[in-house]
Amino acid sequence: MPPIDASATILLRHDTDPNSPEVFLVKRSDKLAFLAGIHAFPGGQIDETDREVEVRNCDDQQLAMMISGAARELFEELGVLLTHGGELLTRGQRASLLDDLESGRMSWQKLLQHFELHLDANDFTFVGRWVTPPFSLRRFDTWFFLATCPAKQEPHVIPGELADGEWIKASDAYNRWLQSKITAVPPTLHALKTLAGGITPDLVERFLATPNAHGESVRRIEFRPNYICFPVRTPTRPPATHTNCYIVYSSKEILIFDPGSPYEDEQLALASTIDELIAEGRAVREIVLTHLHPDHVGGVNALKTHLGDSVRVAAHRSTAEALTEIKVDHLIEDNELLALAGEPSIKLRALHTPGHARGHLCFHDSERRVLLTGDNILGLGSVLIDPPEGNMIDYLRSLERMRAIPDLTILFGGHGPAIATPYQKIDAYINHRLERERNILAAVESGITKPSEIVAAVYNDVSPKAYAMAERAVIAHLEKLRAEGTL
Numbered sequence: 001m002p003p004i005d006a007s008a009t010i011l012l013r014h015d016t017d018p019n020s021p022e023v024f025l026v027k028r029s030d031k032l033a034f035l036a037g038i039h040a041f042p043g044g045q046i047d048e049t050d051r052e053v054e055v056r057n058c059d060d061q062q063l064a065m066m067i068s069g070a071a072r073e074l075f076e077e078l079g080v081l082l083t084h085g086g087e088l089l090t091r092g093q094r095a096s097l098l099d100d101l102e103s104g105r106m107s108w109q110k111l112l113q114h115f116e117l118h119l120d121a122n123d124f125t126f127v128g129r130w131v132t133p134p135f136s137l138r139r140f141d142t143w144f145f146l147a148t149c150p151a152k153q154e155p156h157v158i159p160g161e162l163a164d165g166e167w168i169k170a171s172d173a174y175n176r177w178l179q180s181k182i183t184a185v186p187p188t189l190h191a192l193k194t195l196a197g198g199i200t201p202d203l204v205e206r207f208l209a210t211p212n213a214h215g216e217s218v219r220r221i222e223f224r225p226n227y228i229c230f231p232v233r234t235p236t237r238p239p240a241t242h243t244n245c246y247i248v249y250s251s252k253e254i255l256i257f258d259p260g261s262p263y264e265d266e267q268l269a270l271a272s273t274i275d276e277l278i279a280e281g282r283a284v285r286e287i288v289l290t291h292l293h294p295d296h297v298g299g300v301n302a303l304k305t306h307l308g309d310s311v312r313v314a315a316h317r318s319t320a321e322a323l324t325e326i327k328v329d330h331l332i333e334d335n336e337l338l339a340l341a342g343e344p345s346i347k348l349r350a351l352h353t354p355g356h357a358r359g360h361l362c363f364h365d366s367e368r369r370v371l372l373t374g375d376n377i378l379g380l381g382s383v384l385i386d387p388p389e390g391n392m393i394d395y396l397r398s399l400e401r402m403r404a405i406p407d408l409t410i411l412f413g414g415h416g417p418a419i420a421t422p423y424q425k426i427d428a429y430i431n432h433r434l435e436r437e438r439n440i441l442a443a444v445e446s447g448i449t450k451p452s453e454i455v456a457a458v459y460n461d462v463s464p465k466a467y468a469m470a471e472r473a474v475i476a477h478l479e480k481l482r483a484e485g486t487l
């Protein structure tokens with residue numbers, strides 16, 4: 001599926017200090033399917049009427065459409081009307097216009113026409129085009145614009161897609177990210193960092209000085225400082241197409257989690273990112289495996305060859321015993337602490353969390369409030385529990401153990417984007433499994449005994465393509481119900 005056209009506005013405060021500009025940063029609602037709870041700029045998908053909107057001083061149709069989308073989203077999300085001809089509108093009149101638009105009484109194009117408002121390309125400075133990495137099913141090709149908030153308008157978050165918003169100095173927002181207080185995606189972070197350098201004559205140049213600002217998909221994603229999420233293409237289970245390799249680094253050392261790709265081009269891309277970190281004076285401490293599945297270990301031997309065979313591989317004993325092709329040098333125990341030398345101090349506690357796989361490990365950084373969840377919790381797709389490697393009693397126990405970790409702010413899963421709503425996500429996982437179990441039990445009590453028939457009765461919300469996986473889950477639930485004496 002090609003990425004969806006979208007646009008976003010980096011809104012500067014009127015009369016802001018050019019040495020330390022303020023921007024309007026928003027927090028996405030916790031309820032969204034895509035990037036819930038993440039800090040970003042107002043924006044969204046282009047809609048059909050954006051094509052029909054005329055933009056002054058713009059002879060490029062595509063650019064005009066993108067500007068229209070950016071302006072419409074700004075109005076819909078923050079009530080800011082960045083048009084000419086609207087200067088005399090009162091706040092109340094703008095609110096009634098917004099109501100016309102939201103209720104569908106008038107399209108954006110009709111509304112602009114009717115009230116003799118017009119958009120001007122000179123108000124919107126193009127500062128980059130970013131494409132969502134392929135770890136997500138919903139991918140956007142987003143055009144970013146820099147614009148200044150009109151003098152007499154004050155943005156306010158209109159409840160819906162956004163939870164919150166505020167004027168903040170770009171440098172302060174960037175520092176909040178450095179302190180792990182907010183989660184942001186690469187284009188947001190790049191914009192904050194660039195603006196933190198001030199509104200200089202070369203500002204636009206600095207915005208565009210990365211291939212990622214020209215539609216080249218981002219490979220190295222730092223949702224949090226010192227944690228690189230590096231999705232690599234793998235033969236994994238749909239809907240995922242990639243497995244997230246994580247690179248955790250300090251000034252001196254690097255840990256690499258799950259280099260899973262068996263494909264040479266992907267292995268080279270990963271190796272070159274690791275080489276960059278090494279060139280800056282770091283050494284690879286270990287390659288760490290969360291569990292044994294091929295889409296998590298497929299690139300281990302190639303990476304070892306690239307880095308030199310002295311690089312150690314670490315995993316849980318059960319993983320080590322099952323992997324015949326990979327030599328594991330370090331057996332990680334439950335609660336063992338992996339501490340990186342150098343700055344900043346980074347300590348990851350290993351948690352043996354079986355269920356998806358016997359030797360499954362998660363890793364907790366209490367200082368940064370990060371949990372690497374492996375395949376126990378995913379940002380995309382559902383977790384396979386396939387007996388005998390998979391075990392539903394263990395899995396629910398592991399989820400409860402993860403739920404009990406205090407102060408988590410982010411989950412980094414084996415597939416899909418980071419999850420900025422950790423407890424909500426873990427609760428949803430637990431509740432979903434328990435609800436399935438109740439329905440399976442009800443099906444059994446009504447006389448259905450064959451797992452395939454239970455699937456047909458209980459999994460009416462999934463596509464038949466997922467039935468084989470659902471049948472494994474049913475078998476795992478039946479095992480659990482029997483072991484607990486319910487059946």
Ligand SMILES: [Zn+2]
Binds near residue numbers: 291293356375
């Ligand atoms: Zn797995």
